[in-house]
Amino acid sequence: MKRQGLRSAGRAVKMLLGAALLLAGGRGTAAGGYAEIARLKGLNETVRGIRTMNDGEHYTVLEGNDIRRYAYAAETPGESLLPTPAPNLAITDYTLSPDERSILIASGRNPIYRHSYTTSYTLIRDGRAVPVLRDAEAPRDATFSPDGGRIVYSDRNDLYVHDLTTQQTRRITDDGRWNEVINGTTDWVYEEEFGITRAYAFSPDGRRLAYLRFDESRVPLMEMMRFDGKLYNRAYSFKYPKAGEANSVVELWVADLETGAKQRIDTGPETDQYIPRIGWTPDGRPWYFRLNRRQNTFEMIVCEPHGAQRTVYEERAQQYVERVDDRTVTFVDRDRFLVRQESHTGYMHLYLYSLRRGLLEQVTKGEWEVTEVVGTDGKRVWYLSTETSPLRRNLYSVRLDGADKQRLTSGEGYYTVAPSRGMKYFITTFSNAATPNVTEVCDAAGQRIRTLADSRTLREELAAHPRSVKEFFTFTTERGDTLNAYIVKPLGFDPSHRYPVLLTQYSGPGSQSVADRWSIDWEDALVEKGYVVVCADGRGTGFRGERFKKQTYGRLGALEVEDQLSLARHMAAQPWVDGGRIGIYGWSYGGFMALSCALKGLGTFRMAIAVAPVTSWRYYDTIYTEIYNNLPQFNAEGYDKYSPIHFARMLDDQRTRLLLVHGTADDNVHFQNTVEMTRALNRAGKQYDMMVYPDQNHSMQPDATGHVRQKMIDYTLEHL
Structure with missing residues (x-):
């Protein structure tokens, strides 16, 4: 009874407090409302869409609805890469062609799930903006071929290739159907949990395309009710594999883009498994990751000519192998690759492997974790780690034999890093509990060249009106x-x-x-x-x-x-x-x-x-x-x-x-x-x-x- 009486009194006090808040300016606008929090959050500056360019001396960024090129080493006004007058586009994403003479711009976003969406594409070429893929009904996940002459994209669960010279489009697959078969993009669970929507990869010479085919016909159907303010609500149906239920059967295929011929790659007799990543070695051999349903056995397999396959890396764990992603394996050259894994020592570290000889070196070691591989130049590797504290991230580099480790960031807090090609420069974004984002261009030694963004307005507001x-x-x-x-x-x-x-x-x-x-x-x-x-x-x-x-x-x-x-x-x-x-x-x-x-x-x-x-x-x-x-x-x-x-x-x-x-x-x-x-x-x-x-x-x-x-x-x- 006593506790209930105290609770009732507390409610009465809070009712008076709530009334005072409303009198002070209404819900969401009074001091302490979320509108003010959202405003301050929006003042924490970021630099969007950073892409390094081929020369390693320049980079591009998204500024509003403009794509601008800057030099790493010198402070300049930058150069717009869009024609004048600029096209009326709501830029969602962009990709530079390999020769950097063209830009493929995704404009607008029609969500499918949380991360996937269809969009409209515009090609910027020779100073002109030209809509492309106009015959596609719902294009998505488009990118250039390695020679820049073609664009591959997905449309309604099938893959297409568009030739930019002839303006001809060829259909690569023809069996894609909603809730049945998906080619070249991922199903719901791969998208959400493996963090990818694009499920295809070009060979280095651009002549072949490896892609995943998802047969989700046996996956149970989830019906999610949509209301949308309409007179009659409707069910939105999609395939969602719940724990213990059937997954998609996933196959790896390779298509010859010259002839249209397709070949399925044998990924083993087990169909209830995962293929979370695919790609090509630098010398043009397909590889794929294979993960068993329990997710405690992980393999990287390289496909040799004439059908042979070799497991070049294998990891087993009693409980599970940590989730693999794009930085689990990083190729150094035609033979060597880096693996980030925790099973050997109980901490996430880097190991150097050879396609031919297996394990070469443990590159990093200690009771701390490598959280991300930033890049390599063939002699050293740059990485982010928790060496100073599990709460922090700093940038380090070390030789591939594990010697000459150097810390390249000096702040005590949390860094993210975007490197230049060749690892000559880095764009770092730093913050800590008391310091909003500061984005800087640094040289290879970690020395600041200039500041790109420092959240100055936010810092001034926090100085004038301190927050906890x-x-x-x-x-x-x-x-x-x-x-x-x-x-x-x-x-x-x-x-x-x-x-x-x-x-x-x-x-x-x-x-x-x-x-x-x-x-x-x-x-x-x-x-x-x-x-x-x-x-x-x-x-x-x-x-x-x-x-x-x-x-x-x-x-x-x-x-x-x-x-x-x-x-x-x-x-x-x-x-x-x-x-x-x-x-x-x-x-x-x-x-x-x-x-x-x-x-x-x-x-x-x-x-x-x-x-x-x-x-x-x-x-x-x-x-x-x-x-x-x-x-x-x-x-x-x-x-x-x-x-x-x-x-x-x-x-x-x-x-x-x-x-x-x-x-x-x-x-x-x-x-x-x-x-x-x-x-x-x-x-x-x-x-x-x-x-x-x-x-x-x-x-x-x-x-x-x-x-x-x-x-x-x-x-x-x-x-x-």
Whole structure:
């Protein structure tokens, strides 16, 4: 009764606070509203569309709807590469032809899923803008051939090649059909989890094209309801393989672009496998990555002439091989290649291999991780790593034999890097918790040549009107695990006062939320209102070695929930925290976590917000779920024991206010997750709040990104 009385009094105070906010200027525009946060976020400058040019002395960028060329070494006004007058284009992306005499511009975006889209293409050539691929109904993923004379693109699940000299178009494949067969682009799950939409690659001489063919006819059909403000709603149907269900059968083909002849490459007898990347060796031999369904055996296979194949790299792991991407393998020359992997030492490092002789060198070593290969010149390799701290990224270079390692960036924070061809220059973007983005051109030794963008307007505003800055700390749980965390305290923090606390987290396998880089989001509006925001990366998160990351394998939501509950108890024990006013928030995997913590917290949390939460891993896709949780056929307990649906009865709705938020057009974490969660809560007789966003996807797009964040601000102010 006493706790309920305190809660009622707290609600009354917050109702008065909410009324004051409305009088001050309305929702979203008052101090502390998301509109101000979004404005400040937009002032954090970036340089878009950086492309290095062939000479290694110049680069191009996107500036508004212009493509401009600059020199690395000298500060000049730059040169527009568009004709005068400039064409009326909404530039989405662009590609320079290999000889850099032409530019292929994608204009506009008609989304398919979160990352894929169809578009219109315009060719800039000889000072003229010419629409191309005009006969295509829905072109996408277009690019130049190595000689620049042809453009290959996808249209309605088939591949085409367009000759720029003859203006003739040839159809490469003819069996593509929606929800049945896809040629040259990826299915839903490859797009989302392997991070690619283009599934073809030119041979170095441009005469042949390797491509993937997806037969998704056996993949179960997902129907997502669309409303779109129409009199009759309709179902949008697409193939989505949920954990344990059938995947697409994927084949590798090679087409001769001169003759049109096609040949299927034998990728082994197993059809229930993944081919996440394909390509060509520098001397013109096709290669492909092969990954078994469990994702604990990874091979790189090179196809020799006359049909022979060789496995030139193989990696096995007890739980899983970390997700492969474009930087897993980097060719150095015709024989040597670099591999980034963690299985040998338990930390992600670089190894030099030979196509003919196998392993040559371990290039990097230590209890830290290489996070990205930036490039190589055949003698050295440049990479980003966590050597100074798991929270930071710095640029290093080292000889391919592992000698003469050099640190090339000096800032204490987080760098991203775009190199020039030949590795003579770098464009670096740096930030840390207190410093917004600064983008600079640096020479090969890491010395600054000039600044391209420094977020000056934002820095001046922050100097005139200071905002709270993240403070990093570690804490040790009752089980002895030390976790990285940050805290954001209100300006004028007074340890003699008691503050409400919001825990914000994501917590997914291999992820990182606690990083020393500048950011701002809706939670910062709460800090201005006297709330403390805290975030911790629990067990299973990334960049602290394989052992720390993989201990959550097979039991998603077990250890991670323990760690967030430990964080809540740790914060409640601080003398300046109001232990009765602790909340938790998360989105996607973080939503799964926030919901799980609310149910298992036994009243620990006054409030929880779960946006687009997974509520049963049986509902999520094969690649993501099975790599971390095995298949449900072999680990049913790992799917059901930790599913929030199965412990809905544990919600203490007298002490924990729960808000579920979901978009009905979420093709990633389906609205089904929230529907089934509400069914379970209803059956258990529990009370909760819910916010539904019609026709919005997993990111609450196309038009609800701001509204959902303002809703979370308002909800927290009212209920925490």
